[in-house]
Amino acid sequence: KQEVTQIPAALSVPEGENLVLNCSFTDSAIYNLQWFRQDPGKGLTSLLLIQSSQREQTSGRLNASLDKSSGRSTLYIAASQPGDSATYLCAVSFLGNNNDMRFGAGTRLTVKP
């Protein structure tokens, strides 16, 4: 079964710390992987999209890496700020999955001032 897992479910760090969020998936045959941010009571905001042929993508303080062979992706956040507090979701488009993106349950990040 094609599944996406995010560990830990919650993470709390002091402001200024660099941190890594993890995403693992069970099948290396993918189209792409996306990282989203979700604020409480809000919709999802796309952060980074990595195509299967790419190894990483960067946007500002965010860097996402992709290792298909090991079924892993990481989202690196540099110099964390309280405004980064949110739930971060990983979603994978698996090959042959009929347009179905599979989401992880998310990591709830709290950055303390």
Added chain:
Amino acid sequence: NAGVTQTPKFQVLKTGQSMTLQCAQDMNHEYMSWYRQDPGMGLRLIHYSVGAGITDQGEVPNGYNVSRSTTEDFPLRLLSAAPSQTSVYFCASSYSIPEYNEQFFGPGTRLTVL
């Protein structure tokens, strides 16, 4: 651009009632989809559409109907609401199939079925 809009934001139904969740986008996106989000679980795809007049089922389609008469609108109908359909529903759109494009999400509809 308003992006992806959803109405209503909140809804309470009794078991057996029917209703339609509205979704609209003004970005001329071909691909639209509906997800539900339940506590402790990721989003799960209900139905999707690759263009006007074309719809298909996702991972959890039972109890829901969709239609796509225009590019802009993609309503989700609950035929006979059940407590298991209590969830937060998100509509999303992208320029084409999400394998190649990022998706844009609406703010969600929080539905409670009593």
